[in-house]
Amino acid sequence: MLGYFFSVVTAAAAFGYLVLVPLINYFRDPKGLRKYPTLSILSGISDLPFIYEAHKGFRSQTLLNAHKKHPVIRIGPNSLSFSKKEAIKDIYGHNTKCIKDTMYDVLAGTHYHLADVVDRPEHARKRKMLSSAYAIKNLEGWEHKVADVTSRLIKSFDDRCTEPLAAGDLPSPEDQTVDYRMWTNLFTVCAIANIGLSEDLGFLERGDDLVTSEGPDGTLKQVHFRECLHATAWAQSNLVWSYKWFETLVRISKLVSPTYRRKWGLNKDWDGIVRNRATTRFKRFQAGEKLNDFFSALLFDKYGGPNDLEWGEMVAEVSIMMNAGSDTTAIAMNNVMYLLLKNPRCLQNLREEIDGTLDEDEVVAPYDKVKHLPYLRACLDESMRLFPPTTFGLPRKTPPEGAAVVEEYIPGNTTVSISSYVAHRDADVFPDSEMYNPDRWMGEEGKNLQPFFIAFSAGARGCIGRNISYLEQMVLLASLLHRYEFALPHPEWEPTRRENFNLSPGPMPLKVWRRKCIEEA
Structure with a gap:
């Protein structure tokens, strides 16, 4: 009883x-948020509807549809989503009063890295420490590392070339020898491992992403890099939206769902990948190797003095470098190739620009030759506008006293955001926003669009790695389009896409063959 x-x-x-x-x-409505339209009937009461949207796999598209009717949408009891272009400056600009949201605290490990640190002075310290490593002058000095990885990818593509496709024919399944999504991801992981840690992972030679994961006790095992990284993003991005209940939801998900149990297990393997990358690089330092890479910026300041960082902070910085430094750029690379193949006129214009710059016998495009090609940059930016690699609204929090967003007072400690997927479809800024049109970025009109282009976020917390991303994208795309022809499975083919934190496309099988003029050269 x-x-x-x-x-x-x-x-x-x-x-x-x-x-x-x-x-x-x-x-009771203590903050006066009940006046805003909600994403679902229960969004003002609970965060569970947004968690449900996350599980469906494309919450930014749902947000876009809602924002077609309303400029501000309440997506949770304490969370607002904006769509007007003015919100970009108010939420993310250099002089914003908004700070990083509680989400970053919830997902942080024992130590913060540059992308999740909330405290502004601490962020300034970290950014100062790493800014010299990410500076353009250093990136151009490391161009040879990107060129080396590019030459390795080209060798693998040469081995997978097929006979030219006859006009009007469709590629046979056996001729679709390249999964471009996979290969570009292997490329970006190898590139950032080389640039960041002076490590050769060998992915491009083997055609797989097997890598060592190291447990807290030092035990080693072989795991798949992409599977572990994507499982981590899938599990976290599904559940994190209820900050107070995140840890409880994680525990429940492990109890009731075999899928979640597997994903969280792969999350531990991801931590092990990062741990092994860091310990491997640190052992080389202890052995006396003097290497020129990002890891050196963690060890020493620009004057050669020791930074004396805690080991946990160094591992955290390696984690974000291997994560954000590989996946987002690979997604961008995949999307621009897809969009060019779907828009032959744009592909032809770009190829003419590249061919007019590179010698016929140049295999790897020198960065110095392609970095200022206007149409190449326009094609990349238009692709990242249409499909930003990181689509979700990076959450910020208003200060305790509140702040104005789009000339409207938002009470203190309220989560505010604008999705890049939504912002990039503002018809007032980007007419015909669903159309792939690189010409919109050309000339002065294109320069005027840059404040509203937030594929790399904006303001003081904007992506520190945007220069290395452009370096990799420009060199690889120019090299491949100069050397090869590609074909999708059929003209109407489209990739699957799932939004975790990034909008990740599925496999993209392509037929590849050498261009006739290049073969003759």
Whole structure:
């Protein structure tokens, strides 16, 4: 009898805490957020509807549809999504009063890295420490590393070339020898491992992403890099939107879902990949090797003095470098090739620009030759406009006293965001926004669009790695289009896409063959 009584009391308490309290707060409306339209009927009461949207796999598209009717949408009890271009400056600009949201605290490990650190002075310290490593002058000095990785990818593509496709024919399945999504991801992981850690992972020679993962006790095993990274993003991005309940939801998901148990296991393997990259590089330092890479910026300042960082902070910085430094650029590379193949006129214009710059016998495009090609840059930016690698609204939090967003006062400690996928489809800024049109970025009109281009975010917290991303994208795309022809499986073919934190496309099988003029050269 006593057990029954306690069960009833526990159930009543849970019902009150999970249902009644949120309902009371909704009707009390202490922040005045009830005036905003909601993403779903329950979004003002609970974060669970947004978690549901996350599981569906493309929440930014749902947001875009909602924002066609309303400039501000309430996506959670304490969270607002914006769509107007003015919100970019107010939320992310250099002089914004908004700070990084609680989400970054929730997902942080024992130590913060540059992308998740919330404290502004601490962020300034980290950015100062790493800015010299990411500076353009250093990137151009490391161009040879990108060129080396490019030459390795080209060798693998040469081995997979097929006979030219006859006009009007479709490629046979056996001739679709290149999964461009996979190969460009192998490329970016190898590139950032080389640039960041002076490590040769050998992915491009083997055609796989097997890598060593190291447990906390030092045990080693072989795992797949992409599978571990994407599983981590899938699991975290599904559940993180309820900050208070995230850890509880993680525990429940492990209990009730075999899929989640597997994903969280792969998350541990991802931590092991990062751990092994860091320990491997540090052992080389201890052995006396003097290497020119990003890791050196963690060890020493620009004057050669020791930074004396805690080991956990160094591992955290390696983690974000291997994550953000590989996946987003690979997604951008995949998308621009897809869009060019779907838009032959744009492909022809770009190829003419590249061929007019490179010698016929140049295999790897020198960065110095292609870095200022206007149409090449326009094709890349238009691709990242249409499909930003990181689509979700990077959440920020208003200061305790509140702040104005699009000339409207938003109460303190409220989560605010604007999705790049939504912002890049603002018809007032980007007419015919669903059309792939690189010409919009040309000349002065193109320069005027840059403040509204947030594929790399904006302001002081903008992506520190944008220069290395452009370096890799320009060199690889110019090299491949100069040397090869590509064909999609059929003209109407489209990739699958799933939004975690990034909008990740699925496999993209291509037929590849050597261009006739290049073969003759």
